Amino acid sequence: MRFSIVTCTYNSAQYVQNNIDSVKNQTFDDFEHIFIDGFSTDKTLEIIKKYQTEFPNKVKLFQFEPKGIGNAMNKGIEKSQGEYIIHLHSDDSFYDLEILENISKFILKNNYPDLIYGKANFFNPETGANRIIPHRKVYNKLRFWLLLLTNYIPHQSVFIKKGIFEKYGNFDEQYKNSMDYDLWLRLAKNHINSKFIDKIVCNFSIRKDSQSSIGKTNNENIIAYKKYIKNKIILKFLIFLYLLNQKRSF
Numbered sequence: 001m002r003f004s005i006v007t008c009t010y011n012s013a014q015y016v017q018n019n020i021d022s023v024k025n026q027t028f029d030d031f032e033h034i035f036i037d038g039f040s041t042d043k044t045l046e047i048i049k050k051y052q053t054e055f056p057n058k059v060k061l062f063q064f065e066p067k068g069i070g071n072a073m074n075k076g077i078e079k080s081q082g083e084y085i086i087h088l089h090s091d092d093s094f095y096d097l098e099i100l101e102n103i104s105k106f107i108l109k110n111n112y113p114d115l116i117y118g119k120a121n122f123f124n125p126e127t128g129a130n131r132i133i134p135h136r137k138v139y140n141k142l143r144f145w146l147l148l149l150t151n152y153i154p155h156q157s158v159f160i161k162k163g164i165f166e167k168y169g170n171f172d173e174q175y176k177n178s179m180d181y182d183l184w185l186r187l188a189k190n191h192i193n194s195k196f197i198d199k200i201v202c203n204f205s206i207r208k209d210s211q212s213s214i215g216k217t218n219n220e221n222i223i224a225y226k227k228y229i230k231n232k233i234i235l236k237f238l239i240f241l242y243l244l245n246q247k248r249s250f
Contacts, residue, residue, distance in 0.1 A: 003031035006076030010038040012090035022093035028101035038066035070179040115194040118201035120154035140196040144188040155180040157201035178220035
């Protein structure tokens with residue numbers, strides 16, 4: 001199986017159908033869609049089970065006690081059987097119906113890289129604002145030093161070989177929101193074979209209660225800096241930039 005699409009849900013009935021529609025109508029069908037649910041009490045399970053009835057060989061549902069989004073994402077990795085894994089949260093969706101087909105062709109053309117990432121369409125349904133990330137050519141490579149300045153890789157646009165998680169570890173569950181940033185730093189420092197595809201992969205929903213909301217990192221980036229940077233002068237500079245960026249709004 002080429003792809004495992006992991007979707008974490010908790011009372012996601014308002015959004016999950018859009019996620020499902022963007023997956024099930026893909027032109028490339030060599031994938032499984034895994035749901036990790038935190039015992040939802042709304043109609044989330046009803047929607048997923050209907051989808052599961054329609055595609056019994058593709059749709060898998062697992063329930064675990066909520067222990068944070070990082071834990072749920074790791075559960076998805078453990079349950080996946082695909083060669084490449086992407087985490088697409090319940091309130092996010094694929095940008096178009098040919099994403100998986102285009103990514104599969106890109107994988108073959110580039111000799112099966114360890115990690116592929118593309119662009120994400122960040123949008124705020126409350127204000128109508130949107131922007132594409134990453135938006136500059138300098139971000140078209142996975143660079144450790146550049147990641148220290150800013151996290152330019154939305155995890156909803158990232159496809160990672162399952163073997164890479166097995167080799168370098170899963171998401172660090174001490175983080176509530178920066179588990180993806182910590183992983184990018186770890187993988188970049190280990191010089192994995194990564195490739196950028198110049199396509200918009202996903203729609204990335206920004207809301208106050210969003211699973212994917214930006215601006216919730218608090219001091220977690222600083223924790224990540226301390227994990228990877230031992231030089232105190234550089235560390236102070238990075239913390240200064242982090243606090244400066246906190247003043248920016250979407």
